[in-house]
Amino acid sequence: MKDxxxxxxxxxxxxxxxxxxxxxxxxxxxxxxxxxxxxxxxxATLNVWFHRMTGVHMSLYTITDWLGLVPIIVCLCFGTLGFVQLVKRRSLLKVDVDILLLGAYYVLVILGYLLFEMIPINYRPILIDGNLEASYPSSTTLLVLSVMPTLKYQADRRVGNPMLIIAITVFVIVFSLYMVIGRLISGVHWATDIIGSIFLSSGLYMIYRFMVTYTGYRKTNLKLEASNGVQ
Known part of the structure; x- marks a missing residue:
């Protein structure tokens, strides 16, 4: 395995x-x-102290909830890109490997979210519309930190305009920070819920990057072996 x-x-x-x-x-x-x-x-001591310090801000909760559509739109855009490649190239195997892996990665993130919805670890510190909802890990934080870095990563791989790459990078960083901090201080999650999401999303994202790098080297090596065999 390469460094x-x-x-x-x-x-x-x-x-x-x-x-x-x-x-x-x-x-x-x-x-x-x-x-x-x-x-x-x-x-409990840490979580209750932090929750009392920040209080509950339902307007911030609503804003971050609606902005949670942004990473979903990013997912749909890459899904559309993969579908267009599939239609044009007429084979799933001819779709860019990093896009196929991205689709699998998004599915894995969704499965992780559904798993913790079915097996609650923590419940929210407040009722949402009168209901007690699972809170760990923060699903919005998980979605944002799992998806937005892939926008930056794909831009680095596919966009040729340096200024556009910078703009996308700034957007991803600012948006992600706003969403994480906003979710943290909105009072709808315990602090430990946010930390858990950061660990999980960051780990899954690094595994995705590894798989793209690994398959890239693998594909290059296979081409070299094939060309050497022909010679």
């Missing part, structure tokens, strides 16, 4: 391991009935 591959695989593994450890800790460290309706919360 460039290791630089992306190892951080991905470490971040995913950190997410697993963090999830276990959330369920066992300082667990108290501190949530709404007496729900149990890990790291």
């Amino acid at each position: 460039s591959e290791k630089k992306e695989l190892l951080p991905g593994i470490i971040l995913l391991a950190a997410f697993i450890v963090w999830t276990v800790l959330v369920q066992h460290i300082d667990v108290q009935k501190a949530g709404v309706s007496g729900t149990q919360i890990g790291f």
Whole structure:
């Protein structure tokens, strides 16, 4: 395995391991009935202190909720790109590998979200429309930090205009920071929910980058082997 591959695989593994450890800790460290309706919360002292400090800001919650459509639009754009390539090239195998991997990556993110909806670790500190909803990891944070970096990554690979790349990079950074901070201080999640999402999304993203790098080297090596065989 080349050094460039290791630089992306190892951080991905470490971040995913950190997410697993963090999830276990959330369920066992300082667990108290501190949530709404007496729900149990890990790291209760920290979470309750931070929640009381920030308060609840439903307007910010609503704004970040609607802005959650932005990463969904990004997903649809790349899905459209893959579909166009499929129609033009008439074979799934001829669609760019990084786009195929991106589709698989998005599906994996969605499955991760659905898994924690079915197996709640934490519940929100407040009721949403009178309902008690799962809160860990923060689904909006997970979606934003899983999808927006892929926009920057694909722009670096596909866009030839340096100024456009800079504009996309600034947009991705500013938007992601606003969404994470906004979700954190809106009061609809515990602080540990946001941290868990950061670990999970960052780990999954690094694994995606590794897979793109690995398949790229693999494809190049196969071409070289084929050309050497012909000679």
